[in-house]
Amino acid sequence: MKAKSIIFLIIAAILIVGGIVTCIVCNSLASKSNLNLLSDTVDAQGNAITSDELADYGITSLGINMKDIDVNIISGAKESYVEFVNINPAVYDYTVSGYKMTLKTINPFDITSLVKFRKNGSGFCGLRSYFFLNKYDKVNSAVNIYISDDITLSEISVKLENGNVSIKNINSDCLYDFDVNNGDLKIDSVKTMLETTIEVKKGNLEILSSSLRKTDFSVEFGNVTFNDGERSQYYVSCKSGAVYLDESEQGDSVEGIIYPETLNDKTEESDPEATTDENESEQEELLSLPDEIKGSVTNGNIYINSKINE
Amino acid sequence: MDKQIFLNILEQKLSEYPITAEDIKKHVQDMEKFLATVSDEDFESENPTEEDIESIAITVIKRNYGDLAKVQKEEVWVSEDSTESVEPSFVTQEPESEAVEEAVQAEEEIKAEEACVSEIPKEDPAPEPVAEESKDVLEILAMEAEEERKDKETYEELKRLAIERAIAEQDEIIVNIADESVVQEKSEPEEAVLVDQKENDPVIEIVDPMERPDIAYEETEAIKNSEVNDKPYTISDVDEFLVEEAELVTIDDNGDSYELKKTKRKKKREKVKGTPLFWTLFILTLPITLPLLLSIAVLFGIAYVAVTGIIIAFAAAMISCVAIGTALSLIGIIYGITETLTVPVLGAFEIGLGVAIGGITILVSVLLYNIAIRFAPFLYKCITRLAKFVIEKLLDLFYIAKKECGR
Numbered sequence: 001m002k003a004k005s006i007i008f009l010i011i012a013a014i015l016i017v018g019g020i021v022t023c024i025v026c027n028s029l030a031s032k033s034n035l036n037l038l039s040d041t042v043d044a045q046g047n048a049i050t051s052d053e054l055a056d057y058g059i060t061s062l063g064i065n066m067k068d069i070d071v072n073i074i075s076g077a078k079e080s081y082v083e084f085v086n087i088n089p090a091v092y093d094y095t096v097s098g099y100k101m102t103l104k105t106i107n108p109f110d111i112t113s114l115v116k117f118r119k120n121g122s123g124f125c126g127l128r129s130y131f132f133l134n135k136y137d138k139v140n141s142a143v144n145i146y147i148s149d150d151i152t153l154s155e156i157s158v159k160l161e162n163g164n165v166s167i168k169n170i171n172s173d174c175l176y177d178f179d180v181n182n183g184d185l186k187i188d189s190v191k192t193m194l195e196t197t198i199e200v201k202k203g204n205l206e207i208l209s210s211s212l213r214k215t216d217f218s219v220e221f222g223n224v225t226f227n228d229g230e231r232s233q234y235y236v237s238c239k240s241g242a243v244y245l246d247e248s249e250q251g252d253s254v255e256g257i258i259y260p261e262t263l264n265d266k267t268e269e270s271d272p273e274a275t276t277d278e279n280e281s282e283q284e285e286l287l288s289l290p291d292e293i294k295g296s297v298t299n300g301n302i303y304i305n306s307k308i309n310e
Numbered sequence: 311m312d313k314q315i316f317l318n319i320l321e322q323k324l325s326e327y328p329i330t331a332e333d334i335k336k337h338v339q340d341m342e343k344f345l346a347t348v349s350d351e352d353f354e355s356e357n358p359t360e361e362d363i364e365s366i367a368i369t370v371i372k373r374n375y376g377d378l379a380k381v382q383k384e385e386v387w388v389s390e391d392s393t394e395s396v397e398p399s400f401v402t403q404e405p406e407s408e409a410v411e412e413a414v415q416a417e418e419e420i421k422a423e424e425a426c427v428s429e430i431p432k433e434d435p436a437p438e439p440v441a442e443e444s445k446d447v448l449e450i451l452a453m454e455a456e457e458e459r460k461d462k463e464t465y466e467e468l469k470r471l472a473i474e475r476a477i478a479e480q481d482e483i484i485v486n487i488a489d490e491s492v493v494q495e496k497s498e499p500e501e502a503v504l505v506d507q508k509e510n511d512p513v514i515e516i517v518d519p520m521e522r523p524d525i526a527y528e529e530t531e532a533i534k535n536s537e538v539n540d541k542p543y544t545i546s547d548v549d550e551f552l553v554e555e556a557e558l559v560t561i562d563d564n565g566d567s568y569e570l571k572k573t574k575r576k577k578k579r580e581k582v583k584g585t586p587l588f589w590t591l592f593i594l595t596l597p598i599t600l601p602l603l604l605s606i607a608v609l610f611g612i613a614y615v616a617v618t619g620i621i622i623a624f625a626a627a628m629i630s631c632v633a634i635g636t637a638l639s640l641i642g643i644i645y646g647i648t649e650t651l652t653v654p655v656l657g658a659f660e661i662g663l664g665v666a667i668g669g670i671t672i673l674v675s676v677l678l679y680n681i682a683i684r685f686a687p688f689l690y691k692c693i694t695r696l697a698k699f700v701i702e703k704l705l706d707l708f709y710i711a712k713k714e715c716g717r
Contacts, residue, residue: 001684005676012673019666026659035655126649126660127642127667 037128038088038135047085048136052094054080054101054145060154061100062145066092067161069105070142070183075153075169077146084143086136089125103143105161108133164203176212184222187212198295217295224295225303232291233258234304241301258290260306313345313353319360323367329375337370344455358448369449373456588715603704610697617689624682628675635671639664 030037039048064071069087082094082101090108095101108130147153152172158165159179167176168188176196178185184203187196190210198205198217205219211230223241226232236243237253244250245259295302317338324334345353358366584592642664650657 001680005680008672008676012669012671012676015669016666016673017669019662019664019669022662022665023659026655026662030655030659033655035653037656037659124645126645126656127638127663128656128659131663 038125038132039084047139050084050087050089052082054082054096055148055150057096057099057101059096059099059101059151062153062156062158063100063102063104064143064157065102065104065159066143066163067105068141068163069160070140070163070166071158071160072142072144072166073147073156073158073168073170074144074166075147075149075171077148080146080148080151082143082145086139086141087143088129088133088136090129090133101145204300211291212293213291215291215293215295217293219295219300220298221300222297223300223303224297225305226293227303227305229304229306230291231258231260232293235292235294236296236302238297238300238302240299241297243302243304245304246306254302259304311354311358313342313350316345316353316358316363317342319363320367323364324370327367327371327375329371333374337374340455340459341366341452344452347455348451356448362448366448366452369452370456373453582709582712582716584712585715588712591711591715606700610693610700613693614690617686617693620689621682621686624678624686628678628682631671631678632675635667635675639668639671642667 027037034042036042036048039050041049043049062073082103084092084094088108091105093102093104093106095103147170153170153174154172155175155177156167156170157177160181160183162182163180164183164186165178165180166186166188167190169190171191173193175194176187176190176192176198178196178198178200180200180203182202183200184206185198185200186206186208187210188206188208190212192211193213196212196215196217198215198219200217200219200222202221203219204222205217205224207215207224207226207229209228217224224236234243234254234257239252242249242252243254245254245257250257320341321334321338324337325331642660644664646657646660646662646664648657649660
């Protein structure tokens with residue numbers, strides 16, 4: 001090795017030591033100032049949180065395609081914003097473009113992911129985000145999307161590799177599409193007149209107090225529960241399980257049963273021609289079409305529980 | 311005094327000695343060349359007198375025709391002041407040379423005058439050392455010029471002789487090898503001359519006549535002696551011997567070109583005629599030996615390809631490392647500077663990362679460079695040496711078998 005090479009090696013050693021010392025000192029200073037290297041703030045529980053306001057974007061559509069993360073979409077909040085909890089900025093791409101918010105997991109070493117020039121959304125967050133890729137592997141990461149009443153969503157599409165999905169309090173007519181590979185899906189207090197497509201491979205599906213006009217679901221390993229739902233007509237089946245209507249086993253499939261049964265349903269069965277003026281108002285209600293729920297479970301049961309019976 | 315006048319006087323002074331007109335002209339030209347290196351101002355400041363010129367002429371005569379002067383065995387003081395620190399020089403002259411005698415007489419007169427002057431108390435002794443000094447400087451300069459010319463001539467002569475020697479040796483060896491098969495019938499085994507048995511492996515010797523004139527001189531002398539005492543090489547029962555193949559290589563070093571003599575010693579073998587037994591065995595064993603040789607060749611081929619692959623891989627890795635590392639380092643530093651404006655701590659952290667990445671890039675690149683450019687070629691050399699050794703040993707085996715079959 002020549003003298004020039006040795007000189008370069010000495011320079012390299014000096015640079016390495018200087019750089020590392022600078023990083024250590026700055027990291028300690030940031031910790032003292034309650035700053036996190038990979039997020040905007042740190043909450044009381046020590047979670048690193050990065051957030052972005054959604055009010056100005058006027059979004060109507062959500063598209064989420066992520067891995068190893070929980071997704072919570074909550075409507076009825078005071079302000080609209082998205083919150084990234086314990087997520088490294090290098091591993092996801094957050095974009096708001098054309099009234100659509102897109103969230104997706106990316107390969108941090110994809111060279112194109114380094115260059116993220118956009119008006120709204122996440123951008124390059126420094127080389128440090130690439131040096132701490134595994135920092136949040138052992139903690140629970142989540143994306144919380146809070147929607148205020150000012151925003152009306154028309155389409156929500158969630159595709160998740162590992163993690164749970166929770167949707168709550170959305171009353172606008174919205175088209176839903178859920179694809180969860182490994183995790184639970186919980187739909188709570190959601191009303192829509194549009195279609196809902198659900199596919200869960202390994203996990204439970206729970207629909208609570210919701211009115212989904214047309215639902216098509218498929219669960220491979222897990223149970224399906226409909227609690228406190230609106231009057232619906234069920235076309236469901238279980239390959240290795242059973243369908244329960246308020247704890248009453250119906251066999252492995254239910255075809256066309258409207259549940260919970262109303263008075264009109266019973267009179268039609270007993271005397272279809274009998275009508276009374278007293279029940280006129282109820283007839284209008286009863287004439288309205290029930291929700292249509294279709295689906296199958298490969299390994300698991302289907303539980304349909306009605307509040308009306310109680 | 312003008313330079314031309316100086317030269318004229320010098321020519322005149324030299325013509326007083328018994329030397330040919332050509333020599334006088336040559337000496338005058340040498341002095342003219344030397345004076346060309348001296349500026350007019352310096353020359354005028356020196357202001358050489360006629361006596362100075364005469365002493366220069368005597369010095370020239372002494373240096374070039376010293377043997378001639380010894381015959382006369384008469385010493386002439388050239389130095390005007392023996393008390394000065396400058397050493398006196400002696401010039402001997404031929405008795406037959408009238409001009410030299412005149413010069414000696416003139417010197418004696420000068421000495422006598424000086425003796426007279428020395429008896430008279432000196433009023434102002436200061437000018438004398440100045441004149442002496444100027445004369446000495448001129449004398450030293452003249453001597454230096456002359457020595458330089460002689461060195462140059464010696465170098466040229468040595469170089470020419472070295473080239474001639476190398477060519478002569480090579481031609482001689484070739485002739486000997488060509489004639490050996492005809493002449494050699496093992497009639498005179500005692501006349502064998504082993505050229506060099508000191509080393510078995512090829513050796514490269516580099517002799518620079520400029521740097522090692524002593525060696526060059528010895529070589530020249532050796533050539534001269536060999537020209538007198540040389541006998542033709544005769545080879546009889548010597549199986550192998552070493553020969554030297556010389557070639558001149560021109561090397562440019564900071565604009566100066568040097569010619570180096572590069573000598574390689576190569577092993578030459580005696581040609582032994584194979585007997586029918588040998589050739590029969592050779593052909594019969596080919597099914598064994600040929601695959602063996604092929605496998606050895608394939609192994610060496612694989613080794614060469616592997617080393618080539620290593621060089622290419624490491625060079626590519628080095629280029630990639632430099633490109634990616636530089637880019638990342640710059641990104642870190644620039645982004646850190648911009649972030650310093652908003653969150654200084656995080657910006658400084660980013661700058662530190664960029665600097666560390668730069669250092670790692672340099673470290674890795676230097677290591678990869680040294681592996682690709684220095685270590686891998688060294689492997690090449692090692693493999694080549696091993697291959698040569700193996701070939702050498704295989705040839706040895708071949709010749710031994712050939713010879714043994716001939717017994």
